Amino acid sequence: MGFLIYFPETHSAMLGATRMATDLIPEANALGYSPEICSYLTADIGAFVKGVTPLSKIYNIDSIPKPDVLVYNTNQCRDVQDWFKWYGEKFNAPLVGVYTHRNIGDVTEAHIASIAKQMEAMIEPLEKVSGEKFELDKLKEVIRLSRDCSDIWKKILDTAAATPSPLTFFDGTTLMGPAVVGRGTQKTLDVYEILLAELEERIKTGEGAVEGEQHRIYWDGMPVWGRLSMHSKMFSALKTNVLASTYCNSWIFSALDPEDPFHSMAKAYTELFIVRSDEAKEKYIKEMLEFFKVDGVVYHDAKTCPNNTNCRYGMAERLSEVTGIPSLTIHGDLNDLRMLSDEQTKTNVEAFIEQLEES
Numbered sequence: 001m002g003f004l005i006y007f008p009e010t011h012s013a014m015l016g017a018t019r020m021a022t023d024l025i026p027e028a029n030a031l032g033y034s035p036e037i038c039s040y041l042t043a044d045i046g047a048f049v050k051g052v053t054p055l056s057k058i059y060n061i062d063s064i065p066k067p068d069v070l071v072y073n074t075n076q077c078r079d080v081q082d083w084f085k086w087y088g089e090k091f092n093a094p095l096v097g098v099y100t101h102r103n104i105g106d107v108t109e110a111h112i113a114s115i116a117k118q119m120e121a122m123i124e125p126l127e128k129v130s131g132e133k134f135e136l137d138k139l140k141e142v143i144r145l146s147r148d149c150s151d152i153w154k155k156i157l158d159t160a161a162a163t164p165s166p167l168t169f170f171d172g173t174t175l176m177g178p179a180v181v182g183r184g185t186q187k188t189l190d191v192y193e194i195l196l197a198e199l200e201e202r203i204k205t206g207e208g209a210v211e212g213e214q215h216r217i218y219w220d221g222m223p224v225w226g227r228l229s230m231h232s233k234m235f236s237a238l239k240t241n242v243l244a245s246t247y248c249n250s251w252i253f254s255a256l257d258p259e260d261p262f263h264s265m266a267k268a269y270t271e272l273f274i275v276r277s278d279e280a281k282e283k284y285i286k287e288m289l290e291f292f293k294v295d296g297v298v299y300h301d302a303k304t305c306p307n308n309t310n311c312r313y314g315m316a317e318r319l320s321e322v323t324g325i326p327s328l329t330i331h332g333d334l335n336d337l338r339m340l341s342d343e344q345t346k347t348n349v350e351a352f353i354e355q356l357e358e359s
């Protein structure tokens, strides 16, 4: 329908990575949004209130662009809905959304059908906003490109199964940018073909992303955006590669099928890790640990994102028991740097790697 898509979550990750977020969060707190809720939401609204954005340096624009319509999905959390509602009121723009099932064990036809129906129901309000008729063939083409993107992104992430791994989780958090915001475009596929060829070449020549790789770690939870470089260097210095994650894998949508667009989109978004039950999540992580030949797991307990934090209800212990793979929980946050202690993280990580060395 000719919409240009802008993702507030991605903007907020940029606020985190540029370490602007922590100073902006109090602006949203002053409007009644608690420091305990999603620091993507609070940093992003704070940036809008203060009139700052890292986009101005790159695109020379002054502020967050004005939306014609806001579209949310509650599959991650309710925070996205509240966050978009705030912008909807600010810009007097309509708000439409999809309400997702949570804590799903087996994905059933009933789950999928209810989500597909909600997606189809968005056509009419979106046509009204855009003034253009919905064309099924155009959607099929976007789904085809999105599926191709998902497939190549999976191949890229799977290269980390090689020993040594040519890729780190920290690389993945920035390299996933095209899959997040450019999914459904040919340009993204072109970029990823170059990247995949480079990674395959590194595997051939035995060039690892971490020199002298001795330990292989799986990361569960959000990255700490303002500490990507620091964490990457810290693990690298310990000859440890954090090489795979639940987070980067979230942009793999293997169910997408251009011949069955609404049903397959609903299936892909219902099979997502974040909406699944602990049993389904544990089964998935267990498979990942085997596939990537991992010898330790790091769980990030992100203070303001319970939705992407999986270690609060015994999962780490249960998985360790069945796999024999030890784990470490680090306390922090995706965007709010006041929620973490660098010293404590460093001490805990060093002790954990020492434990791996002794085992």
Ligand code: SF4
Binding pocket: 009, 038, 039, 040, 041, 076, 077, 078, 079, 080, 304, 305, 306, 307, 308, 334
């Ligand atoms: S999943 Fe977490 S980080 Fe993402 S929008 Fe929801 S609360 Fe924020």
